[in-house]
Amino acid sequence: MGILEVKNVNKNFGGLKALSEVNLSVKENSVHAIIGPNGAGKSTLLNCLIGKLIPDTGSVMFDGQSVLGRKPHEINQMGISRVFQTPEIFGDLTVFENVMIPIFAKRDGSFRMHAFESVAHERDIVEEAEAVLADVNMLEKRDLHAASLSRGDKRRLEMAMCLSQKPKLLLLDEPTAGMARADTNNTIDLLNQIKAKRDITMCIIEHDMHVVFSLADRITVLAQGTPLVEDTPDKIKGHPKVQEAYLGEAA
Amino acid sequence: QDSGFTNAPTGSTVTLGFNVPQTGPYADEGADELRAFELAVEHLNGEGDGGMLQTFSSDALEGGGILGKKVEYVTGDTQTKSDAARASARSMIEKDGAVMISGGSSSGVAVAVQGLCQEAGVIFMAGLTHSNDTTGKDKKANGFRHFFNAYMSAQAMAPVLEGLYGSDRKAYHLTADYTWGWTQQESIQAATEALGWETVNNVLTPLAATDFSSYIAPVLNSGADVLVLNHYGGNMVNSLTNAVQFGLKEATANGKDFQIVVPLYSELMARGAGENIAGIPGSQNWDWKIENQLGDRYKGTNAFVQSFGEKYGFPPSQAAHTCYAQTILYADAVQRAGSFNPCAVAEALEGYEFDGLGNGPTLYRASDHQCFKDVVVVRGKENPENEFDLVEIVEATPAEKVTYDPEHEMFAGGNLGECNPGA
Amino acid sequence: MLGLNTKDTWLLVIVALMTLFAPFLLNPFPANSSLAQFNAGYPDLMQRFVIFGIFAIGFNILFGLTGYLSFGHAAFLGVGSYAAVWMFKLLGYNVVPAIILSVIVGAVFALLIGFISLRRSGIYFSILTLAFAQMSFALAYSVLTPITNGETGLQVYTSDPQYFQRSGAPDIPHFFGLEMRATETLRMGGWSFDINAGYYLCAAVLLVAFYMAIRLFRSPFGMMLRAVKSNQQRLNYTGLNARPYTLAAFVISGMYAGLAGGLMASMDPLAGAERMQWTASGEVVLMTILGGAGTLIGPVLGAGFIKYFENIFSKINDGVLHGWFGFLPDGIENVLVTVVHPFVGKGWHLTLGLLFMLVVIFLPGGLVEGGQRIGKYVFRRRGRKAGGAEAEAARKQPAE
């Protein structure tokens, strides 16, 4: 039994079958990659996990509980965080505030009326936020408005926000897209460190095979809304169907 | 030297506060009031031709200001909102040291400002306010109303309506849904029912309404043969225009010609209704033609019209007349009392009988501070010669006919209280 | 101090000093000079400045932080006023229960309206709040007259019970015997200054309200509200429930509005229905934007700006103009009066409209931004002289 169990999930958009009969089991504290051609339904699947979309049929169990019917913030409080394909950050806030908010959410729950305390006096949260920013090499940008970051930096910031929550399950939708090689490598290192601690489960969508193969324990290949194969990285690399439909001559 | 009351004038001048609507729908009416105030101040200070001071029955005033102090004035904008009006009045009292506030073009504002003046200890000489409440439920010892009221309108109109349309009529009322509208409707309903008219329906219309078609349309089919529009200002212009559009003027009902009645007229607003007002009866506090048409019982009128017309180029409205008269009356009362103390002034005004201000013999009744004088019943002219000559006078109902007991049920519940000199 | 950082402490101190000395600051011209017209230091206007300041501060907590533009905030001000007057009618003229009830009633109303309206966002939210407020206004004006006294406005009558009005207590609103209207006029040379009890009560309340707003702006709660404005989706996916945050902000700002309403009735015991009309709601929106939405002091400045024009400019008539220009030859005097005439007195709206336009066009971000720019400009020039400008510009460039 994995920490995440997706069973027979279907999702249609009008006539389009974005997901059909998707089954997926993610083992606790493993890194599970989902790859597949563009439009295969990868992001749609993640949307179903975090309450952004509700599957037409099927079930999604996380940590023994169903996530279906829960609001996004409740699902997050269960321990699922997500990095989006197009960065979702608080553009009007500073980089530092961007990472403090998830830490508050983790500590105080989905709502707390702390209207007369001072942000600056929350020592532990400030320190934690600093540490998180240091991890992603963004400490010197802490007072910039998030909206004025370059694309790659936005993506790093969003990663930091999710990591700061120490979620049980971290969903990463193309975390390194648009990142410079050097930072991609840093990110791989960072994720590998996390992986080494073995206390976070990660589900990663990525088109950069270098990233996928450096991190993943298992890989699911999704094509046209259905899982094509699921296996270890080595097996996937050599899989002819995958090569043809996805990797092309590069692999 | 006067002292011991709010804003006792200490220097060689005395300040009056003229609080009129300068913005909003009644701005033109307010502008006319302001003209009259300025004219009155001129006359009090001995400038110009003296206007009604020449005809006024009291000769306490000599044109040297009030009690020898030159009259100065400040102005403000009521916006026809009780809040704004009170703010403006307070600034006149607190900042400019006004000893008297006058003006306004709505009963809500009048009541609100009257209450303020009572608390602050200055005299309020109401401008245009027609609701029974101003000198009824909401009367105040420091407040005085020269203008007539809804009850008086109704009493004056009733005999005329009977003469014009008979005593077997079915009336349909449209009423502006606020204090004034209600008292107007209540009064006219009572008066017409006393004639034997039947009231078919009374529909309250929102003050903010601009199109009355959905209220007018069902009228013809309701069995009524008279439509009473208890509307004023923009409401009146629009509802009357709509009624005419729907052909009510030419219609017949119950075998009679259908009729429209507008109990309270305003010349300024009538202008907005254009030719639609032709033949429609209503009442006024005063009309600039009254002395010419009904003789010198109404003396003062021509003097005022002359003086105003020469200065501004057109005849004054009843709003202007009332504000002018109120200013003169106040000044005269101070002069007679020999003091600006509101209590002394009130005493001088209470029960005061005067003449020569254009309304014929008039009484400022002591028990409720309401003026009693003749009420002018008018009709829209069929072929007006110019935009100032829109109504013809049907008759002037003598004051006795419209006088009522201060405890009359439409006026009951109020308490004049004590005069308050403030400080 | 008081749990604020230095900058905020300074801000608070400055505001405190300004409110404390307002009677003097606002009456800079000798009472008999022709410029006395521009003096704003009389009780009514000073009270209005602070009361609308409170209203705008509260509005800004909602709008400035969350970006939810309520177009019906005047409704809370209105119910606050009604509640206060009812307290006068039932209990007596002490303002304390009146003010307390007005805050509570403001909160309850805001909770109801907010709970429903916050189901929608953006313009849909604005129109929902507008609709509720307009309904309240229309009903208060007509059907609810027994409670609101309709067009005239709710007043205290001598026949009202006033169960707790002790004999000997003032017959007008008072604070444990201190009449709100009590005014001491100080005359110094040609100047005269009004020290008014009601004003200082309002000013004290303003300071508390302002202090709480600072705390709130700097609190985690305030940060969450800004996050709502920035990206509500993200907030939800971060595990925070945006609804209770926005609702709490809505209720708090409703309480500020109720408080303002209560104070208004305490200074002048009459509650008019027009207080709830959309124009009144629009006014607080304008005040906030004009001053600078999302800034702490902006709304207060905006409130002062609008109230100043309404009360001072509307009172300048031709007579006053002739007074000013009287020293000039007649011809010039008349020309000047004719030129200025459309902008003052009954033309005060025109001036206000023009100023609205000029402020937004030239000072995006409102008066506060304008102030900052001027500050920066002055600072720069000084800096340049000292040769620091280049250094500063260099620092601005990306590192290396």
Place this chain on the structure above:
Amino acid sequence: MDAILLQILNGLDKGSAYALIALGLTLIFGTLGVVNFAHGALFMIGAFCAVTLQRILTISYETVDDSRTDFLGNPMTVETPYVQAWFGPETGATIIDWSVPLAILFAIPIMLLVGFVMERGLIKHFYKRPHADQILVTFGLAIVLQEIIKYFYGANPIPTPAPDVFSGSFDFGVLLGFDPGAIIYPYWRLVYFVFAMAVISGVFAFLQFTTFGMVVRAGMADRETVGLLGIDIDKRFTIMFGIAAGVAGLAGVMYTPINAPNYHMGMDFLVLSFVVVVVGGMGSLPGAVLAGFLLGILESFASMTAVIDLIPGINQIIIYLVAIIVLLTRPRGLMGRKGVMEE
């Protein structure tokens, strides 16, 4: 039955006015994304185009008639309009009589000009600014326009009657077999309804059957990208603004015989037109029109005595009540597009 039919008819012409104003507003607000608080003022300026034309047509020369006197006792001056002098009293009078329909021709260039000037001179700098700034600047502009009109025309309503042939009403009920007088309907209101339908279909056709509409929609969603595609969106926004101003202005011209125009008529309609647009759904032209008629008709129903007796005060609040109900049951109004002004 006849009472209901009557109110539907009444609702139709009220709805026509709402729909026309909302249509113009939604072009600017729902499509260009500018919160235009000056829209009511455009409506008002349209109405004053009619007033102005009437004044122009009645420009007169004065002759002194010694046989009569004015109110001060001086000899009376009599005014004769020049058009009557030029075209003869009969024709001249007819021209004056037809001033409102003629004002359409007069208003179109003026309103387009007003729209262009307003957009070029002011609004274009505000497309990227926050809505709040747009509110402030357009509200300021509305006040200024209003005050200018007040300065020249005063605060009172100015009667601007329809041509005589359209005055009065016709008995609609008789056509349907009801009693005479059961359903009467003023001719001019019928004209207004027909006119509104014509303008609405014209605008729809223009936006539907030309690429113009698509470009404008695209430009609203993403100005920058549209620019990258070589399209000068500014020009089209200006045209769009001109059209919107024109629609508002024509609505105003034709409205004058229904209710005499005054300087604040725009503000009276302003809030209502926002409500209509939002109830219709942001960014939807059909929505705005539909909501206009819906609210117009419901407002008429709510003013029926039977209804008021049932729920006192309902006529005061019906519009807002309906707005609340619609917005709570349909998140984006009747036909709103996703993502338009939802933040």
Place this chain on the structure above:
Amino acid sequence: MLDQRPFDKNANHASTAPAFLSVWGLEAYYGESYIVQDVSFNVHEGEILALLGRNGAGKTSTLRTIARLGSPELKHGEIWLDHAPLHTMKAHQAAGAGIALVPEDRRIIAGLTVEENLKLAQIAPPVGWSLERIYELFPRLGERKWQEGVTLSGGEQQMLAIARALARDIKVLLLDEPYEGLAPVIVQEIAKTLNIIREQGITTVIVEQNAVAALKLADRAVILDTGSVVYDGSAKEVLDDEKLRAEYLAI
């Protein structure tokens, strides 16, 4: 070798052909922050230029400046395209002169279908490829022409964005991270497409984090660092020079 040939903006560049697109001394600001700092380079007709650099180096800003978008604001410098002075133009005029930018977040227009997005590009002259020809190159777009553009998957959106540029008759194509978020097969496909486009004689500037892929495609490379040009030379040289790659691209 970079050491021997430090970048000099006045120096003659590799090719002897006259510059087709010439960028000289660009300085551009976001508000007060100085982002593009004196950037100069030439692109010759028909060539593909790779513009590389770290996150936040100013690549996007440079492309936006060339396309004459309002922000960043060009304060100094000249841009000439085939004798047309782009620096005096606005975006839509520059587009008319033959510039096409495929922006980094694709900027598919919400509310329009795929086909409408394409048609939009053909409203203003000069018109390029016909819709049929576009659908031939990108059959997926043909299949989805009625779908709302923004609901396409990331890869599909990228195709649409490129297709939209081709729908216009362009002289220079500016591509901002065209491979980002695309499956390896699609990357290869797009690379092929870009080669086809090159054969049509269209000049291309490509910004890519996937430097290897970009360099394989490109004739020349320009490397930016904190807003300034640090390398301008042949693409092959970068690809082959370990040290250069390590220094500027961390690969």
